[in-house]
Amino acid sequence: EVQLVQSGAEVKKPGESLKISCQGSGYRFTAYWIAWVRQMPGAGLDWMGTIYPGDSDTRYSPSFQGHVTISVDPSTNTAYLRWSSLKASDTAFYYCARVNFGDYGLDRWGQGTLVTVSS
Amino acid sequence: QSVLTQPPSVSGAPGQTVIISCTGNSSNIGAGYDVHWHQHLPGTAPKALIHGNNNRPSGVPERFSASKSGTSASLAISGLRAEDEANYYCQSYDSSLSDSVFGGGTQLTVL
Numbered sequence: 001e002v003q004l005v006q007s008g009a010e011v012k013k014p015g016e017s018l019k020i021s022c023q024g025s026g027y028r029f030t031a032y033w034i035a036w037v038r039q040m041p042g043a044g045l046d047w048m049g050t051i052y053p054g055d056s057d058t059r060y061s062p063s064f065q066g067h068v069t070i071s072v073d074p075s076t077n078t079a080y081l082r083w084s085s086l087k088a089s090d091t092a093f094y095y096c097a098r099v100n101f102g103d104y105g106l107d108r109w110g111q112g113t114l115v116t117v118s119s
Numbered sequence: 120q121s122v123l124t125q126p127p128s129v130s131g132a133p134g135q136t137v138i139i140s141c142t143g144n145s146s147n148i149g150a151g152y153d154v155h156w157h158q159h160l161p162g163t164a165p166k167a168l169i170h171g172n173n174n175r176p177s178g179v180p181e182r183f184s185a186s187k188s189g190t191s192a193s194l195a196i197s198g199l200r201a202e203d204e205a206n207y208y209c210q211s212y213d214s215s216l217s218d219s220v221f222g223g224g225t226q227l228t229v230l
Binding site: 039046047050061095100101102105110 | 121142152153155159162163164165166169170171174176206208210211212216218219220221222223224
């Protein structure tokens with residue numbers, strides 16, 4: 001069974017760094033793009049970017065370029081989303097998802113990681 | 120403000136059919152890019168409902184169907200059930216943004 005399992009909820013202070021993870025199983029991890037999606041409180045879904053585990057090709061949405069870093073460790077089937085300096089406005093649920101269809105169609109989602117940034 | 124516009128909310132009684140629209144433009148839906156639909160209950164993992172305009176992954180009931188025409192797409196849910204109460208998002212690609220985009224989401228209430 002295809003699964004994406006994300007790391008647990010985090011509570012951080014503004015300015016701190018953070019790295020959350022998304023581990024895939026049940027399929028050839030290096031053959032499918034992984035997307036990251038943000039959901040701020042009370043808001044809809046925002047596309048953050050994608051990474052191809054096969055060669056680490058990474059594409060960022062302009063809104064997130066420079067503020068987050070997407071990376072991958074193919075040896076552990078894990079994708080990461082990292083912040084070097086969190087802001088209160090980063091408080092949100094973050095989801096990873098597998099791209100399996102044309103035009104970035106997603107077929108499996110992780111359960112989400114809640115990131116809370118508060119002083 | 121998303122480039123894909125959805126109604127904030129729709130509602131229907133059990134057994135009825137509701138339709139959720141997703142309106143784009145010539146840079147996304149109108150350019151021929153596929154439209155995908157996702158179901159999301161807050162606090163849980165979103166679920167892929169429809170991919171490639173009107174293809175249901177295995178396990179998704181036939182009650183869910185979708186279509187696309189011109190610069191718009193729509194998701195139809197027939198035989199409404201209480202368990203269908205959730206948020207629904209359309210997703211497509213936008214060539215002017217060079218990025219995938221989601222609609223703003225539609226909250227479905229089953230009366």
